[in-house]
Amino acid sequence: MHAPNPRHAPNTNADIISLDRQHVFHSWSQQGQLNPMAIAGAEGCRMWDFEGRQYLDFSSQLVNTNIGHQNPKVIAAIKAQAETLVTVAPAHANQARGEAAKRILARAPAGFSKVFFTNAGADANENAIRMARSFTGRDKILSAYRSYHGNTGAAIVATGDPRRVPNEFARGHAHFFNPYLYRSDFWASHEEEECQRALQHLRRVIECEGPEAIAAILLETIPGTAGILIPPQGYLDGVRALADEFGILLIFDEVMAGFGRTGSWFAFDLFNVKPDLITFAKGVNSGYVPAGGVIVSEAISHYFDDHMFYGGLTYSGHPLAMAAIVATLDTMEAHNIVDNAATIGNGVLATGLQHISQKHAIVGETRGVGVFHALELVEDRQTRTPLAADKMNQLKASLISKGLLPFIAANRIHVVPPCIVTEAEVQEGLSLIDQALGEIA
Template structure:
């Protein structure tokens, strides 16, 4: 039976004449969905949301352990962010990026303040994909080189260069941009390097990257683009020394290091940026999602001082009509201020690395179907296998069955291939962690008993 939160449902009555059926029919008649075969879609209807919960027009409530697309870091409908958007809309809804605007300046100032020393400016985009596009453009202009190296286990967005830089299967039918080369990033559970431990995985992955740089021509490589912690690819925590080693290789060969923090940034790992866990810093930081929890689309590139200074007297051939859109900027200012004031990043650390991690570890020990668990903060993945000895991935159809059963029990999760990604908002409470873990336990127990 679906979980029900009648208090939330009662306080948010459906609009007159609107119900699940009407919204579902409207969607299927007129909406073309991303990454989907359109004829087989059966989208879930959402009427409203608050905090870590969403609900439909029947009042059925779900605990959101997906953060939608791992972006509602501050939770749904945070009143301070909603109020800031409303106030901005009342004074100035939009303005061209060529003009100076208070909300844009304040947003950039706050973002730079969160970045490490040596970063000075922010270029705003509409989302993570075009942020990666512009980071790539900056690196090519700055170095005068063309090639971009990125991991096979990665996702960087759906625009031209971003999807070509992506490593997973979705790039193959979309490879129209040129100058992209891929390499294997570390993933000990399914090592490409026959590694027996993290140290071997790190050493061999770095040697592999060095050889790719040498074989591609170091003087032709503009940038190495990496997700600090690959998210969609499986929450792949790199060995600590790996990112430090990539930093050294980039310095040795004069290559710009771009870290994609679109999914991992702004609290997701229990730090403002995921690379803070690794005692290093890139040359360009790409962000989106958590910077304002997706309340209004926004992304950008945080630019280190040398690259920023280069464009003082070199023309930057890039721009967007909605770069630094006032509504998005107001949402950023309010989100970062609220996260600071309410200890949201600290909560993600405490809840994610405390009861959530402990509970997921217990589930891993209890169920052989979980071949591997990994994560940090509120950024975790359970890798499901049909044979734990041979690490045979659980078929996608079975993972979808599990996802459906979790939804029927009132829990939304983010699934990719043979993985369940457990990624609640950074504001998740201990009680909600306990509730989510109990649902996972119940569903995994019933599923394994029925096999």
């Protein structure tokens, strides 16, 4: 592990937190209530503060550092690109951008031909929506209530969670309930029933909103922030069939689930269903330099050969971000990192979480795939009442005090370590979760 640079005057955590609170405005926060952690450095699956305390990162930050922290090959690629061409307008042809697109398309299904680069997942979804509306000549976008698609204009309105409500300024959005058997909105008792009823519900929403008015269904392949909700067998096939029946495009949001997180290059690979547009960000270069994009199918790409695409960004395909993508994808392939996510995630991680679930009555359900899992915590298993917020706050504080950085959302611990996580690190992290749950219970 690397210590803070000795050439600089030593900082304390308090120094850095004070600097932050004086000058930085944080997202999704009441500013006066904040007490952020101070992070000095990181490597692999570990992070440390300015006083040397280490943490095992089981959050991958915001579920994006799929290749781990400070991968030397990715850092070297960013440095080399900075020395060659640090920035260039998106109208120019650039080798790093072309190579990044080539590598992304090599992992996409057959029938995809172009990549439109954005700066993040939110504007990837914005531009996928824009493409769908232009291509179909329709306006409405359907998306799920249990979803998160980003914080920009149309993306936040497409989002289903309550953060949408104060931000509903974009037009033409409607929502539906996606399957979630543990808290079924359809009074289902098993997975097949949940699937059938969810699809019938979606059909009725399409019919009531007017099929001729709907441009696209935007769906997280596996909803992440909403709870890592693995769709039941047959659901995504059914959504694809409904989209085809009514001439609606299907957009899969792979921002969180893509590029190794599920133990496959894309989450939809697990279901053998192909969308019309794919949005991505986060794991494509582990967030080392902000990047996102839309993978465009041939039919839609060809449409824009002689139709104007009314969209663009100053930093679309920024060379530093593109170099990071190339190095990340090459390194992930060379070191079988996606396979590691599948082997470790579906092996020792899944088994360990099942053991924790059986041991602690506070765990209502564990679910997931690859290094993309969640423990849903409840006050009572019979009523399934979500664990109270104050207890979740205690749990988060306990985990951090033990040296684990968790991803906490509502009444859930999202267990989402980097794709490079080792069996020993998984055992360490699960042990800390086990201890903290025992204390809360």
